Amino acid sequence: MSNLPSSAIDDLKAAARGQVLTPGDAGYDDARKIWNAMIDRRPAVIIRCAGAADVCKAVNFSREHNLIVAVRGGGHNIAGTAVCDDGVMIDMTPMRSVRINPWSATAYVEPGVTLADVDGEAQAFGLAVPLGVNSTTGVAGLTLGGGFGWLSRRYGMTIDNLLSVDIVTADGTLQHASEQENPDLFWAIRGGGGNFGVVTLFEFKLHPVGPIIYGGLVVLPLDQARDALVKYRTELQTMPDELAVWAVLRLAPPLPFLPPAVHGKPMVAFAICYTGDPQDGPAAVDAIRKLGTPYGEHLGPMPYTAWQKAFDPLLTPGARNYWKSHNIETLQDGLIDVLVNAVESLPSPQCEIFLGCIGGATMRVPPTAMAYPHRSTQFAMNVHGRWDDHKDDANCIAWSRKVFQDAKPYSQGGVYVNFMTEEESGRVGAAYGPNFDRLVEVKKRYDPGNLFRHNQNIRPV
Numbered sequence: 001m002s003n004l005p006s007s008a009i010d011d012l013k014a015a016a017r018g019q020v021l022t023p024g025d026a027g028y029d030d031a032r033k034i035w036n037a038m039i040d041r042r043p044a045v046i047i048r049c050a051g052a053a054d055v056c057k058a059v060n061f062s063r064e065h066n067l068i069v070a071v072r073g074g075g076h077n078i079a080g081t082a083v084c085d086d087g088v089m090i091d092m093t094p095m096r097s098v099r100i101n102p103w104s105a106t107a108y109v110e111p112g113v114t115l116a117d118v119d120g121e122a123q124a125f126g127l128a129v130p131l132g133v134n135s136t137t138g139v140a141g142l143t144l145g146g147g148f149g150w151l152s153r154r155y156g157m158t159i160d161n162l163l164s165v166d167i168v169t170a171d172g173t174l175q176h177a178s179e180q181e182n183p184d185l186f187w188a189i190r191g192g193g194g195n196f197g198v199v200t201l202f203e204f205k206l207h208p209v210g211p212i213i214y215g216g217l218v219v220l221p222l223d224q225a226r227d228a229l230v231k232y233r234t235e236l237q238t239m240p241d242e243l244a245v246w247a248v249l250r251l252a253p254p255l256p257f258l259p260p261a262v263h264g265k266p267m268v269a270f271a272i273c274y275t276g277d278p279q280d281g282p283a284a285v286d287a288i289r290k291l292g293t294p295y296g297e298h299l300g301p302m303p304y305t306a307w308q309k310a311f312d313p314l315l316t317p318g319a320r321n322y323w324k325s326h327n328i329e330t331l332q333d334g335l336i337d338v339l340v341n342a343v344e345s346l347p348s349p350q351c352e353i354f355l356g357c358i359g360g361a362t363m364r365v366p367p368t369a370m371a372y373p374h375r376s377t378q379f380a381m382n383v384h385g386r387w388d389d390h391k392d393d394a395n396c397i398a399w400s401r402k403v404f405q406d407a408k409p410y411s412q413g414g415v416y417v418n419f420m421t422e423e424e425s426g427r428v429g430a431a432y433g434p435n436f437d438r439l440v441e442v443k444k445r446y447d448p449g450n451l452f453r454h455n456q457n458i459r460p461v
């Protein structure tokens with residue numbers, strides 16, 4: 001436990017505009033809860049920041065009292081970096097403003113917002129920025145690790161659309177970082193996670209999207225998965241950037257368009273989002289419909305904001321989660337075999353394997369242009385170990401690790417930092433590849449004491 005004098009907490013409470021919570025306070029337990037129920041940590045202090053001034057105070061307080069700092073955005077990080085034991089949790093969730101400037105197609109986004117907040121505001125003007133595929137994810141953590149989703153093949157990673165940030169660095173000062181101002185800091189935060197400070201404002205470039213897109217799901221029996229994935233691999237070579245198709249292998253959920261007899265049966269689903277003219281949608285997705293003879297399909301025009309929420313019911317907070325991830329350049333036959341075999345031995349009905357297709361525009365940026373280096377990655381392959389009962393921990397973790405190991409020979413060796421799990425600090429080098437040494441230099445300059453280390457840590461040595 002920390003030895004914080006109560007007078008220090010009283011001073012902080014008097015100085016802060018937002019709430020300051022300590023163990024026993026009403027709201028403390030709710031504030032320390034995050035998406036992954038495997039994580040149960042008790043900070044000494046939670047500062048629920050109302051603005052940048054509170055963030056400066058929180059950073060100074062942590063440094064002066066020599067306390068570890070955890071920064072919380074949407075609380076989705078699988079490794080649970082948003083909450084620490086005994087230290088200070090800087091909780092950004094009260095800072096939830098999104099301002100869209102439709103004339104310049106830019107968005108000013110505070111760090112407590114979720115994807116749904118940004119999508120909702122931007123879509124009112126027919127605009128969007130590439131974000132992830134689960135609307136309750138925090139924009140802050142997603143962006144700082146890189147960020148990709150349905151729009152990335154067309155418009156790049158989230159960081160490819162980041163114009164500037166306001167950020168409180170370890171010395172407690174607020175800085176502006178962009179290509180023109182503090183460019184080394186701006187380079188580092190585009191993929192370098194929370195290593196360099198606490199972002200208090202993001203400025204994004206927006207693009208015309210929807211508001212109606214064409215998309216949905218095509219669900220095939222697992223015994224067609226090998227064939228279908230090989231055909232999918234071929235289709236990808238000529239797919240337009242407007243079309244994003246991800247694959248997921250799991251047991252069929254009770255979706256209304258699937259006959260009840262196939263609920264719970266092993267399957268591969270292709271999730272499709274076409275952002276070109278919706279009238280061209282049926283032709284654009286035709287080849288994907290013909291990958292096999294489906295159990296069922298549900299395709300059509302729908303609001304982009306609805307598609308952004310389509311996977312929320314499968315990714316609700318409160319379950320136990322253990323994920324393992326590889327970056328993949330090509331879906332080799334051997335990998336396809338590993339994935340299909342893995343679904344034949346699922347330890348829980350919620351476990352699944354996701355092939356998140358990045359590709360397209362994300363590959364047309366040099367790997368050293370910003371901290372995120374994985375510009376030759378076609379897929380982030382994610383083994384989602386997910387279950388409810390702690391008695392299943394060992395079984396589900398062992399399954400995830402085995403699939404990860406079996407898939408390793410077919411991977412690129414790199415990993416998306418935002419999918420790294422708690423005990424994977426040894427993979428930080430793999431997450432940054434050719435950019436690691438430069439990141440260490442920037443870290444030495446902006447955080448020489450490693451105040452921001454409760455993350456996938458880039459050490460200043």
Ligand SMILES: Cc1cc2nc3c(=O)[nH]c(=O)nc-3n(C[C@H](O)[C@H](O)[C@H](O)COP(=O)(O)OP(=O)(O)OC[C@H]3O[C@@H](n4cnc5c(N)ncnc54)[C@H](O)[C@@H]3O)c2cc1C
Nearest residue numbers: 073074075076077081132133138140141142147148194199
């Ligand atoms: C269900 C689910 C779906 C996902 N889907 C996608 C997806 O489609 N695409 C994708 O790219 N990723 C996806 N992710 C991964 C996601 O990008 C990471 O989990 C990310 O860390 C979430 O950000 P957050 O703000 O919610 O997390 P938090 O846990 O709140 O924060 C994670 C870390 O980010 C840093 N951080 C957060 N806010 C700040 C800030 N203001 N300043 C400085 N550092 C900060 C801190 O180090 C913090 O510990 C998904 C995750 C989940 C759980």
